[in-house]
Amino acid sequence: MPETTQALRGVLFDVDGTLVDSxxxxxxxxxxxxxxxxxxxxxxxxxxxxxxxxxxxxxxxxxxxxxxxxxxxxxxxxxxxxxxxxxSLRAFDGAAELLRKVASDGLAVVLASSASSADLDALRAAIDADDAITGATSSSDAEQSKPAPDILQAALDSAGLQAQETVFVGDSVWDVRSAAKLGIPTIALTCGGTSEAELLEAGAKQVYASPRDLLESLQDSLLNQQSAS
Structure with missing residues (x-):
């Protein structure tokens, strides 16, 4: 699958296990x-x-x-x-700050979730960063769920983005495989409970421990626009 070849314009984020400890x-x-x-x-x-x-x-x-x-x-x-x-839903430490930092860098922030619309509302409330979010998907926005790529395609469409100008941040092997079908590189987080080795084996380009870890490593990550373009 092709790597990102155009200037980075947006970042797709999984929600459960990536931004929220659910x-x-x-x-x-x-x-x-x-x-x-x-x-x-x-x-x-x-x-x-x-x-x-x-x-x-x-x-x-x-x-x-x-x-x-x-x-x-x-x-x-x-x-x-x-x-x-x-x-009981709680956002991971650094989740809201990560979204706001990505948005402040001029990138579209899109939640690519297959949660129900009601669950997604609860998850967004836990994150408390709607001011940084450009768009979001729920289960009603795709015919097939992950690991099919439909949810990610719907997320791209909602923000007028192309796969080659985005990066996906997720936490499961299903996230990585779903993104790979569209040629979107994935940054994976282990805070959802999947090991670094499994995520790398599935095809993740980079692995970090948590949203906070990624936020503190932005310069070395695919979210650094200069290195991701």
Whole structure:
């Protein structure tokens, strides 16, 4: 896939596990949803699938094609269970500052999330940096969820950006693979619970520990416009 060859104009950000410390809350919510239908899925397996869209996650973890009724029940249960965690949502240290710094550098900041619109509102409230955000996507903006690239394409379209003039910041192997399908280089963060080795193996160009770590390393990162162009 081609690297960024034009001047950097925008940065796409995943939200869950990248800007907000929510991956383990999603893990517990999915675990409880599966238990309600008598599926005993280990939490470790669920966590490794976080980053996929809900429909892909269910099929992946059940190793096949669940019935439409089962998928709907699981998705609905997960949504209800996760919404109970909204008051507990916390942005990672440095998340809001990172978005504001990127915006102040003249770059479009676009949230490329496959969360439901209601969940996305709660996540944005936790970040508290709407003044820096140019646009955002939710699950309703794409036909297929990650690791399909639809969400990222919708994010590009929402801000009038081209893949070759953007960088994606995410936290899961599914994020990296999704971006690669559009030729977008990924900066990956390990704060979502995936190791540096796994993220690099998936194709991440750079790996940092957290939004704060990336913010403090901007000059050496792909977000430095001079080095990313």
């Amino acid at each position: 991956n383990y809350l999603h893990t517990v919510a999915w675990w409880q949803a599966f238990r309600q239908l008598d599926y005993d899925i280990p939490m470790a397996a669920i966590h490794r699938a976080i980053g996929m869209g809900g429909d892909k996650l269910v099929s992946h973890l059940l190793d096949g094609d669940p019935s439409a009724e089962e998928e709907e029940k699981l998705d609905s249960s997960h949504g209800a269970l996760f919404s109970a965690s909204w008051p």
